[in-house]
Amino acid sequence: MGEGASDPLLRVEGVSKHYGGVRALEDVRFSCRAGSIHALLGENGAGKSTFIKILSGVVQPERGRIVLGGMPVSFPTPAAAAEAGISCIFQELSLLPDLTVADNINIADPLRRLGLIDRTQERRRAEQMLARVGGEDIHPAAPVGQLPLSRQQLVEIAKALARRPKVLILDEATSALTAADVAKVFTLLKQLRTEGMAIVYISHRMHEIAELADECTVFRNGRYIETFAAGTRSDDAIVEMMIGREYSSAFPPLGGTRREGTPALAVRNLSWAGELNDISLEVHPGEVVGLGGLDGQGQRQFLLALFGALIGVEGTIEVAGRPAKIGSPRQAKSPQLGLALIPEDRKNEGLMLPMTVRENLSFAALETLSRFGRIDRKAEAEQLDALVRQLAIKSDGLDGPVAALSGGNQQKVVIGKWLMTRPRIVLLNDPTRGIDVGTKQEIYLLLRRLAQQGTAVLFYSTDYDELIGCCDRVAIFYDGTISRMLQGAELTERNLVGAALNLSSAGERPASNAA
């Protein structure tokens, strides 16, 4: 925080926005100084996304004032906000998949020569921006849609910086990045801070906030709660501000399962397309087994292979002691096999967004709810009501569109949908990514309860605390195979990290899988 920093660069007062009957924002205020990083905290549904959209010109507030550099401003379109010097890196990327990286970076502010686009200069600017964000490996002529998500996110950041904004807003901008990328982005953000940029940072990852933020503001239920300097509140206190009730960061106690009898799921020598190599694993009923390791070592593909979504899978899979050929998700979910997969991308792979909450919840179990092809509405309603109560899904009735729910509640709908099929084995692909703290807790409790009822749970997570807190055992993936199995006293963050990096130390047990 430099001298003369008393007057905030960006000041927002009394902003309100309603969507029909839902109050998205009510009389919120916010201010951010130049040369500082200001974290914006709040659960999903707290109004952060709406607030960001107002600042970046995507939606218009009904009431309120925005003052930028001492001048009142209003942004009827995103172009106007960009023109005024506010650049936003959206959680849902604003990239054009068919256009090249260079096109995307320059699209808002093209470089011209004789009236036409100067592709050489644009390419040079793209290369500069990419180098700045640590994406030198990204080729400017590559079509953006073909890049992996982590590279796309870097391009999105490069694009936001290309206009040399005065205010930079990052909305969960690091969620798909590898740890190395995140480190580079953080260095960049700190550099931009010393250069005088005002940065608004939204993230659910407390350690990121702790490292970056100078100040923090909390929103809850569309209202402004408090602003405080970073480091002056404990993590638990912050979470309590966000969820408005008492909170403890402890995980539900582990069951101490004994692994005996026929495993619910037994995998032997599973391989696929060079990405999965000779994986063997057993999961017993009532066990919660975690998949750990660095991003991209095959964990997601392993779960997809178990669920029948991959072609050309080799090896054997046994469900409840009987060999199974799982050719499609439809087969996987059949009562004989009883598998369920909570997918990675809930918006595209887990929900039918234009449809109602009711329709989404009953989809997987539709056969059990219908007789001779007709859906039994009464049975459906009874089961759904019970489910919604059990999962505490907050929605405007069951007949509202599921797209209107917050991320956490949407994830509960996805889980609820699969619970209705009464699965034997539940697979989860990074289920708490981008979910607020309160809902995460509920999901952990739910998984623990499922295990107690005898369901086998196999669960990939990028969060070490989660793996340690929720799982009986953790299989570390490295290069498409299980390199190490950790359990009991060995299951510590240090060992997780070490195993993920495939470091070996004296006296450790070699990778003995099915044991």
Place this chain on the structure above:
Amino acid sequence: MTVGGARDRNWRYRLAAQRGALAAAAIFAIMFAVYGAAQPTGLSSDVVNTAANKGALLALVAMAQTVPVLTGGLDLSVGMIFMLTNCLASVIVTGSPVMTILGIAGVLAAGLACGLVNGLIVVYGRLQPLIATLATSAIYFGIALALRPQPGGDVNGDFADLMTRSTYGVPSSVVLIVAAVVLIWMPYRNSTLGRAAYAVGSSEQAAYMSGVPIARAKLCAYTLAGLFAAVGGLLLTCLTYSGEARAALGGDYTLNSIAALVIGGTSLFGGSGGVVGSVFGAFVMRTVGDLLVVFNINPVLQPLFVGVVLLFAVSLGSLRLLRVRNKLDLYR
């Protein structure tokens, strides 16, 4: 990455982007070679000229269709703008050289106007392009019919001759297509509005969040479509020395332009492709008809054969599906 390596990757990306157009060009080259070989007199100047003239008409209408499709829309009225400008040309592109030139300008302006009307309705009326252009196609046909209730009219003989002859074996219609590509398409493609059109077709929502001028991009696209269709109408008048408002012909050209565009590798979802591919796609479709004549196959079967070629060309694009290993990729 070494500088040499980067340049090498650059070429590979550029090549991959043009895949559709190159495939269409290759198909056309093969078909035309077969056609030429089967001619009793070989590839004489006359043979090439006739083939070029017929193909150029569809090529121009296909170019017209391509631009709105790039924005993720569709223009069902291109065939009727083609008819309207044909009828108009048969009325005003006559007389002294000065009158002729003014007439040509008038025809092109009419095409631009029709395209602009389409654009205004789609952008400000917020109607789906399919519906909007379906409606305007009826209007344009009505105007064409009003201009030429009976087939007739005339066109300046020198101008017509210039447009339909061959000079040193190069048909003027081919020169016209090349000129349209180089003088109209390429500057457009390299302009901000041209890139904006691709952006809108790729993801209109992302384009909006990126501050792309969506309204202007769409307006420009539909207007340009009108211009290309008008050039086609002019060429038709030169070939037939008359104007005729035939609904079936206009409808045929519209549908065939969509087929030509698909064969040429432009995506109907928008965001990728270009007019060069559509030009080759149009020539592929026309050559099929010629090949049928050469091999003495009943001309009634022509639509069937064109359909088969269309299916084949589209399937080529789907071949990559066979290599899919993760079923989720099929649905992305």
